[in-house]
Amino acid sequence: MKFADIKNDVAFHKIFGSEDRKESLISFLNATLQFEGEQRIKEVAIVNPYQLPKLKSGKATIVDVKATDQSGRSYIVEMQVADKDGFGKRVLYYFAKAYSNQIKRGDQYRKLKPVYFIGILNFDYTQGRNYISRSQILDVETGEQTFKDVEFTLIELPKFKKKLNKLQNLFEKWVYFIKNAENMTFIPDDVQDEGLKSAYENANQYTWSKEELDAYDAIYIREEDERARLDKAVSKAMEEGEAKGKIEGKIEGLAEGELKGKIEGKIEGLAEGELKGKIEIASKAISKGFDNESIAELTGLGVKEIEQLRKKQK
Secondary structure (H helix, E strand, C coil): CCCCCCCCCCHHHHHCCCCCHHHHHHHHHHHHHHHHHHHHCCCEECCCCCCCCHHHHCCCCCCEEEEEEEECEEEEEEEECCCCCCCHHHHHHHHHHHHHHHCCCCCCHHHCCCCEEEEEECCCCCCCCCCCCEEEECCCCCCCCEEEEEEEEEEEEHHCCCCCHHCCCCCHHHHHHHHHHHCCCEEEEEECCCCHHHHHHHHHHHHCCCCHHCCCCCCHHHHHHHHHHHHHHHHHHHHHHHHHHHHHHHHHHHHHHHHEEEEEEHHHHHHHHHHHHHHHHHHHHHHCCCCCCHHHHHCCCCHHHHHHHHHHHH
């Protein structure tokens, strides 16, 4: 067997969005949300079922499956392979849209049913060490769940480190399958759940059509092209930043040199002016009959310089 990478658009939709194999989505939802007894999902209607033509031209970074169950509850299962700016806000926007679209204007609010968001992320998002986090709207002081129609579950694949022989429950087996299927060649012996077993069978590429395989490969080609464009853009930005730094350095150096020249010119000008003034005072003092020592004390000139002035005046 050769299993597909479940994080790929085509594989993700084929596993969780197939109308003829809904048992996989039902099993995953019940295991992830820990639904027991009357809460358990028995039937789902997939809002956006598996359609190959759409997938072949769709986005490669965000993939979702939307469904409702027998009691009207809604589910958004999303796979995101790359960390994007505004991820949290986009999740809230999708959630709010799914919640509000359940009723039309004029309908009673009590008709609204809970909406569950499950995000499978191929990157770290939360600060905690646990690979799964569940968020609800709770009272800060008491911990009471004040609004019960809202729940977000995040599964961060990089934080899931368990080995195949250490898996303890169905949910862990599902997460292991999503993260590692592409590196596996057999269905583990302890997989008894029909939904998970069906997912393994559906992920076996040897059973896929040529169109599905072509679309699967096209997703990877598009992802590689996008990564190459990003790398090129980053390299170009770094080169431009380095060139800009060199130019700014030269400009700064020239500016500093120019300023230094101006300062030195002013100092030199002041020195020449001061010396000229001293010489004029010394010349007048000589003509008045002052001795060299007195003139030196008065002007700060040396005795030899004063003596030269005397010779010039004579």
